Amino acid sequence: MFDTFLLESVINGILLGGVLALLALGLNLIFGVIDVVWICYAELVMIGMYAIWWLHVYYGVPLPGAIVSAVMVVALMGVLLHRLVIEPVLGKPPINQLLVTGGVLFFLQAAATLAFGIEFRNLGLRMPVVEFGDMFFSFARLLAFGTALAGVLLLWLFLTRSYLGTAIRAISQDREIMPLMGVDPRRIYLITSAIGGGMAGVAASLLVLQYDVHPAIGLSFGPITFMICVMGGLGNMLGGFLAAFVFAQFISVGGYFFQIEWGYVIAFAFFIAMMFIRPKGLFSR
Amino acid sequence: MDKRIPAVIGIAALAAVPQLGLGNYHLHLLITVLIWGFVYTSWSVMGRFGMVSLGHGAFLGVGAYVVTMLWNSYGLTPWLGIPAAVAMSMVMALLVGYPCFRFRIVGHYFALVTLALGEVVRLTIVGLRDQTGGSLGMTVTAVPDGTSLLALQFGERTVFFYVALLVWLFGLWVWRVVDRSMLRYALEASSEDEDAAASVGVNVTRAKLAITMLSAAMTTLGGALYAQYQMYINPETVSGIGISLQIVFAVIAGGLFTQLGPTVGAMFTLLLAETLRVSFGHDIHGLDGTVYGLLLVLFIIYMPKGITGSLAALLTRGRAEPGAPAAGLAPSR
Structure with a gap:
């Protein structure tokens, strides 16, 4: 028997995949170039979501304006994170670098609680539902999927076609040689942090359309x-x-x-199992 | 002078504390420090060898939930429930640890694998909501008169203080045994260079597995103790990233490489939270976390050895100076 609901969840999975891909891409860019894992990456997304909510609901800034400002705010936060927190530990053991951003995670989460309270906030938008052959999809998800793919494509074009993008890729391949070729790694790191932060901001604008914001929201999609x-x-x-x-x-x-938790449990268990079969990643050569 | 004398005096002083007539509040703080001091020590037993686990919430959660579920549902005494939970955690540590160490998953990768493990346990607890109460948490069924040795429940806080003190001392003892064992040298060598360690005959996988299972077992005991004391557990407070990171940070704040470092970390974090709570009240949510997060960032950047590590460095420097060669001969620094 053909199961329409199963097909619906498969397609919803693909739509969710687009947003997750965008999130992962920002984090991967940072790691690939600076060699640091931002454990607080999802918290930057949370800040972006709050920024949009705050600008739109409190100050009545139109949604597109709020989104653009939020992306810039999060990009700036990425730069600040790099300057204030990452730079002092760049030469230290990798695990210190991981943990220092974990401290930022605590800080951002608590600061958001302090500033906005623990209530769940939402934009109060009513997004239309798209019907397609007995299946229903939320418009917000379709929009998120489309934007995420566009974002991924733009980043790819930037990295492969522009001079700056080429410099970023070069630094990620050889940190020692590139400075000799006249590339200033510090500047590249700052630009990368800004782009990574900006991607977190874009992800925030897509998530805020579908989910409520609360200070612990980062913990729900950070690990994934x-x-x-x-x-x-x-x-x-x-x-x-x-x-x-x-x-x-x-x-x-x-x-x-x-239930939804079991979906996550299976995903994490699959992850742990995969680590043993392909420790360097599913698609390593 | 026998080096054990200060330790004996210290333990005797601690044991005498409940007789001073402290109020319930102060006794509660002390018990909390002892329980968490034990949990943090359990983490540092493996953490000090560069094996940074961000998933100890998994073991803490197994300790708290397995023991409580066995007691609530089947009336099985924690005296049997705790060994069952410990065995379960050790199997879990073995299943995840063996491939990790065999395939040399270290550093970032190890931290992220353990983080996934912590999430698996948290989400399993939430998912089994018919048995565990899900995110609402669960209450340990209390015995009628509040005190029962069989149920490991003590209505009297003073009694629980001694239980916690014993467990904490056990943790410090294990730390010292590891510190003086060959295992320590094997693991220190492995954390520097696995190939070199293996070439001089260290079985890297087995050494790492042994310390991981030990740490997991201790953490599970700590989780069970926490549940028995609080009588209420919740997936967020015993499992998941929040608590796993808290363990790591408290140890780093206190000092990763000293015996009392984790306990100092427990004292430090609790005092910080309580001071902020008392001075600003319950109304301001998140203030303690904000200060805490900020301090952690500063600690890792400027004081990676933690409070005890930096103090020790300061003391040895202070002691070295009087014994320095006479002026003129002193090497210029």
């Missing part, structure tokens, strides 16, 4: 983002992109057969 990056091979952008869709299917279809 790290898993995707590791499974795709940390720093491997194409791998991360594909892994996002694999993961999204586990969550969506697993959630269809069981």
Whole structure:
């Protein structure tokens, strides 16, 4: 028997995969270039969501304006994070770098609680539902999927076609030689941090259309983002992109057969199992 | 002078504390420090060898939930429930640890694999909501008169203080045994260079597995103890990233490489939270976390050895100076 609901959750999984891919891409870019994992990446997304909510609901800034400002705010936060927190520990053991951003995670989460309270906030938008052959999809999800793909494509074009993008890729391949070729790694790191932060801002604008904002929201999709990056091979952008869709299917279809938590449990268990079969990532050569 | 004398005096002083007539509040703080001091020590047993686990919430959660579920549903005494939970955690540590160490998953990758493990346990607890109460948490069924040795429940806080003190001392003892064992040298060598360690005959996988299972078992005991004391557990407070990161940070704040470092970390974080709570009240949510997060960032950047590590460095420097060679011969620094 053909199961329409199963097909619906598979397609919803693909739509979710687009947003996860965008999230993973920002994190992968940072890791690939600066060699640091931002454990607080999802918290930057949370700040972006709050910024949009605050500008739109409190100050009545039209949504597109609020989104553009939020992307810039989060990009700036990425730069600040790099300057104030990452730069002092760049030469230190990698685990210190991981943990220092974990401290930022605590800080941002608590600061958001302090500023906005623990209530769930939403934009109060009513997004239309798209019907397609007995299946229903939320318009917000379709929009998010489209924007995420466009974002991924733009980043790819930037990295492969522009001079600056080429410099960024070169630094990620050889940190020692590139400075000799006249590339200033410090400047590249700052630009990368800004782009990574900006991608978190774009992800925030897509998520805020579908979900309520609360200070702990980062914890609900942060871990999944790290898993995707590791499974795709940390720093491997194409791998991360594909892994996002694999993961999204586990969550969506697993959630269809069981409960949503079990979808996540299966996804994480799959991740742990995959680490043993392909420790360097699903798509490593 | 026997080096054990200060330790004996210290333990005797601690044991005498409940007789001073402290109020319930202060006793509660002390018990909390002892329980968390034990949990943090359990983490540092493996963390000090560069094996940074961000998933100890998994073991803490197993300790708290397995023991409580066995007691609530089947009336099985924690005296049997705790060994069952410990065995379960050790199997879990073995299943995840063996491939990790065999395939040399270290650093970032190890931290992220363990983080996934912590999430698996948290989400499993939430998912089993018919048995565990899900995100609402669950209450340990209390015995009628509040105190029962069989149920490991003590209505009297003073009694629980001694239980916690014993467990905490056990943790410090294990730390010292590891510190003086060959295992320590094997693991220190492995954390520097696995190939070199293996070439001089260290079985890297087995050494890492042993310390991981030990740490997991201790953490599970800590989780069970926490549940028995609080009588209420919740997936967020015993499992998941929040608590796993809290363990790591408290240890780093206190000092990763000293015996009392984790306990100092527990004292430090609790005092910070309580001071802020008392001075600003309950109304301002998130203030303690904001200060805490900021301090952690500063600690990792400027004081990676933690409070005890930096103090020790300061003391040895202070002691070295009087014994320095006479002026003129002193090497210029």
